[in-house]
Amino acid sequence: MRKATFLETQNRKAPTMKRLRELEHENGLLKLLYTDLLRKFSTMKDGLTRSARVC
Numbered sequence: 001m002r003k004a005t006f007l008e009t010q011n012r013k014a015p016t017m018k019r020l021r022e023l024e025h026e027n028g029l030l031k032l033l034y035t036d037l038l039r040k041f042s043t044m045k046d047g048l049t050r051s052a053r054v055c
Contacts, residue, residue, distance in 0.1 A: 004012075
């Protein structure tokens, strides 16, 4: 059996590398979403805590 050439190896890796970049991008978006939600819920919690103290 012959050894795969450099280009053949790179051609097999290309879809994997593309998928890795896509996953890294999605991961970045999820981190932004999580941070935004955390900030919103923290604000809501602070508001509820303040209103509970008034009662």
